[in-house]
Amino acid sequence: MSPHVTSSSFKYFLIPLLILAASLFPLPTFVSRSATRLFQLTQHFYPSSPTILHRSPNFSTNRSIATMAYDKELEVALLAVQRATLLTKSVFSSHSKGTLTKSDASPVTIGDFGAQALIISSIKHAFPEDEVVGEEDADDLRKDSSLRELVWELVQAAKLEDSAAEDKIGGPIASSDAMLDALDKGNSAGGRKGRIWALDPIDGTKGFLRGGQYAVCLALMVDGVPTVGVLGCPNLPVDDKAPLDASIGADADSGEGKGVLFSAVKGQGAASRPLGKGALQTSNPISMKSITNMSDATFCESVESGHSNHGDQANIASKLGITKPSVRMDSQAKYASIARGAGDVYLRLPFAKKYEEKIWDHAAGVVIVQEAGGEVTDAWGKPLDFGIGRTLKENNGIVGAPKALLPRVLEVVKEVLSAKE
Ligand SMILES: Nc1ncnc2c1ncn2[C@@H]1O[C@H](COP(=O)(O)OS(=O)(=O)O)[C@@H](OP(=O)(O)O)[C@H]1O
Numbered sequence: 001m002s003p004h005v006t007s008s009s010f011k012y013f014l015i016p017l018l019i020l021a022a023s024l025f026p027l028p029t030f031v032s033r034s035a036t037r038l039f040q041l042t043q044h045f046y047p048s049s050p051t052i053l054h055r056s057p058n059f060s061t062n063r064s065i066a067t068m069a070y071d072k073e074l075e076v077a078l079l080a081v082q083r084a085t086l087l088t089k090s091v092f093s094s095h096s097k098g099t100l101t102k103s104d105a106s107p108v109t110i111g112d113f114g115a116q117a118l119i120i121s122s123i124k125h126a127f128p129e130d131e132v133v134g135e136e137d138a139d140d141l142r143k144d145s146s147l148r149e150l151v152w153e154l155v156q157a158a159k160l161e162d163s164a165a166e167d168k169i170g171g172p173i174a175s176s177d178a179m180l181d182a183l184d185k186g187n188s189a190g191g192r193k194g195r196i197w198a199l200d201p202i203d204g205t206k207g208f209l210r211g212g213q214y215a216v217c218l219a220l221m222v223d224g225v226p227t228v229g230v231l232g233c234p235n236l237p238v239d240d241k242a243p244l245d246a247s248i249g250a251d252a253d254s255g256e257g258k259g260v261l262f263s264a265v266k267g268q269g270a271a272s273r274p275l276g277k278g279a280l281q282t283s284n285p286i287s288m289k290s291i292t293n294m295s296d297a298t299f300c301e302s303v304e305s306g307h308s309n310h311g312d313q314a315n316i317a318s319k320l321g322i323t324k325p326s327v328r329m330d331s332q333a334k335y336a337s338i339a340r341g342a343g344d345v346y347l348r349l350p351f352a353k354k355y356e357e358k359i360w361d362h363a364a365g366v367v368i369v370q371e372a373g374g375e376v377t378d379a380w381g382k383p384l385d386f387g388i389g390r391t392l393k394e395n396n397g398i399v400g401a402p403k404a405l406l407p408r409v410l411e412v413v414k415e416v417l418s419a420k421e
């Protein structure tokens with residue numbers, strides 16, 4: 001038998017048969033683990049036609065063979081992000097946030113360093129072979145012992161209240177040196193092959209500092225495709241139906257009814273659950289709002305006028321017939337908000353063509369929006385390419401919307417951008 005025939009039989013006959021058998025009969029753990037491996041294998045064999053894997057948004061409440069893939073990755077990511085938000089919230093309520101200015105003039109705080117160290121240590125505990133593209137590194141802490149001490153105290157104090165949950169993410173970091181090493185393991189160059197996590201320990205650091213929206217963001221990319229995404233948003237309302245108004249970005253300090261964990265796994269739908277302090281709370285499926293009339297849409301944009309072009313975005317909204325004012329909020333809380341139908345359209349048009357968006361600013365939000373029934377492309381309608389390194393250097397600007405609305409939004413975006421060229 002030729003190698004081609006052998007590989008085809010394996011691909012088209014043996015794997016589907018084994019998966020069918022695995023889903024029909026109750027199996028001992030070791031067999032079901034093998035089934036999970038098999039399932040992951042099929043993702044390599046059927047990269048573009050995942051008919052047996054891809055379910056409608058909100059599939060997550062149904063248990064089946066499909067939900068077994070990435071179960072552990074999702075649980076570890078949720079717990080790691082939840083633990084990191086204990087740290088960021090404690091920094092927010094303390095006097096000093098230990099703010100430094102990075103070489104690109106953007107701020108970084110002891111919260112960013114501590115959250116990155118905790119999350120990478122969780123990932124490395126559960127998946128030692130995986131790489132991480134993280135925003136921060138330990139250079140500043142290695143140079144400044146008092147700053148290092150501040151972060152180390154925070155890291156030691158950030159503990160989930162449920163010991164089984166803590167164990168799943170490896171428990172406390174062993175020493176201050178181990179903390180620095182974990183922080184530095186966010187140095188992957190990214191790429192198109194294998195399993196790479198994208199981590200933004202605090203996205204919207206400026207929002208975090210002013211008590212507005214921020215998000216702890218973590219995504220697993222498999223062969224360059226965002227596959228598991230988690231966003232911890234301590235200042236968003238727990239209620240998925242809460243109206244989105246302009247005040248959401250201004251003074252959203254964590255309090256009663258605030259704090260949400262959003263998540264998605266490719267092919268399994270998107271969900272939200274209250275952000276807790278211990279074991280994971282029950283999740284609810286989320287989906288984008290189905291609006292038929294563009295004039296009913298709400299669009300979300302950055303607070304910082306330097307991060308996206310508010311003028312072009314207002315022009316686009318008016319050409320689309322959108323009459324409601326934009327909702328401005330920092331961070332990937334924007335993606336989370338459109339994914340649960342609190343807003344509808346995400347616009348991030350560039351000021352400068354040379355700015356390269358960072359993969360950690362988008363990977364988690366993109367998979368959550370996709371799984372909630374939306375799509376995200378660049379401003380010219382090109383798919384976002386997460387597989388070429390630490391930035392989206394082949395893309396320019398970002399647009400996200402419910403699938404049915406995206407073509408019309410892109411038409412107007414291109415019209416406005418072309419008129420400037
Ligand atoms: N010039 C420019 N253009 C576009 N984006 C930039 C730019 N400079 C910085 N950044 C990145 O913006 C991230 C935060 O942007 P957000 O849209 O989330 O929030 S806001 O702009 O502050 O409202 C921010 O993420 P954090 O650093 O994690 O806060 C940056 O990665």
Ligand SMILES: [Mg+2]
Nearest residue numbers: 106107135205
């Ligand atoms: Mg930053």
Ligand SMILES: [Mg+2]
Nearest residue numbers: 200203204361
């Ligand atoms: Mg960011």
Ligand SMILES: [Mg+2]
Nearest residue numbers: 135200202203
């Ligand atoms: Mg950040």
